[in-house]
Amino acid sequence: MHPTLHLSVRPRWEEIDAAREEAVAYLRQHDYGDAVVNAAGMIVCELAENATKYGAFAEPHQRIHIALTRRDGTLIIEVKSPVDAGDDENLRRLDRTVQWIRGFQNPFEAYLERLKEVSGQSLESRESGLGLVRIAYEGQSALDFFLDEHDVLAVSAVHRSQS
Amino acid sequence: MALETYKADTLTLELREEEGAVYVVWTGRSTGRDPGPFIVPVLQKAIEMVRENSKPLILDFQNIAFMNSSTLTPIIRLLERARRSVSTIRILYKRELKWQELNFSALEVFQTPDQRIEIRGV
Numbered sequence: 001m002h003p004t005l006h007l008s009v010r011p012r013w014e015e016i017d018a019a020r021e022e023a024v025a026y027l028r029q030h031d032y033g034d035a036v037v038n039a040a041g042m043i044v045c046e047l048a049e050n051a052t053k054y055g056a057f058a059e060p061h062q063r064i065h066i067a068l069t070r071r072d073g074t075l076i077i078e079v080k081s082p083v084d085a086g087d088d089e090n091l092r093r094l095d096r097t098v099q100w101i102r103g104f105q106n107p108f109e110a111y112l113e114r115l116k117e118v119s120g121q122s123l124e125s126r127e128s129g130l131g132l133v134r135i136a137y138e139g140q141s142a143l144d145f146f147l148d149e150h151d152v153l154a155v156s157a158v159h160r161s162q163s
Numbered sequence: 164m165a166l167e168t169y170k171a172d173t174l175t176l177e178l179r180e181e182e183g184a185v186y187v188v189w190t191g192r193s194t195g196r197d198p199g200p201f202i203v204p205v206l207q208k209a210i211e212m213v214r215e216n217s218k219p220l221i222l223d224f225q226n227i228a229f230m231n232s233s234t235l236t237p238i239i240r241l242l243e244r245a246r247r248s249v250s251t252i253r254i255l256y257k258r259e260l261k262w263q264e265l266n267f268s269a270l271e272v273f274q275t276p277d278q279r280i281e282i283r284g285v
Contacts, residue, residue, distance in 0.1 A: 119243035
């Protein structure tokens with residue numbers, strides 16, 4: 001078994017920052033440096049924000065589950081949330097975005113491309129669309145996702161280096 | 164010199180006019196779902212001040228601990244608009260923090276050859 005921190009939060013914005021802080025404290029306890037700690041905190045925040053925005057929390061007991069696993073020199077951050085499998089558009093958009101990022105040799109190029117797109121939008125626009133590409137570039141992580149038979153979406157980020 | 168402080172949850176923006184520049188100093192953490200309605204009016208006010216007084220606007224991020232991507236987007240859009248106008252904007256960040264270095268150095272894509280828009284690690 002690889003050591004894992006499990007967190008469970010309600011899909012409420014104010015709980016996301018608390019989860020980020022817990023993840024950061026856990027990694028500091030295990031002697032991770034600032035660079036990895038800050039990257040992991042950002043990844044937890046961005047993935048949990050997406051889970052809150054796009055999750056389908058039909059029952060009050062449903063939660064976002066966050067797991068940080070330390071394994072063989074990598075750090076794996078996985079965020080699970082229930083989704084409406086009938087809402088294909090969100091899942092298709094996630095798939096398109098992950099594939100689009102993978103299409104770049106260097107995630108920095110994908111990030112720049114997205115910055116240019118975002119810069120042209122209206123100042124009042126609420127769309128960000130930066131979260132996943134930020135995880136790939138600033139978080140230096142490979143992204144993947146999996147939808148299980150219970151309509152629970154797991155999005156994972158594998159941080160490449162442990163320091 | 165004039166000083167105004169704006170606070171939303173864990174984020175504080177300090178708008179300060181000095182002799183040579185207008186400053187917006189960012190401190191704390193920005194984690195709101197939609198921080199634009201808080202941030203944009205402060206930045207627009209700062210832009211008005213620099214237009215009236217022909218001063219540069221300095222956005223100082225050195226003391227910010229965390230920003231979600233929803234916070235980045237209004238900053239990016241402001242830089243693009245400034246790039247196409249006559250405004251002078253300088254972004255200051257703390258180079259020794261890797262997340263700030265990665266995040267803000269990418270904004271060099273908006274720099275102008277005449278250094279009207281400048282991204283500077285300190």
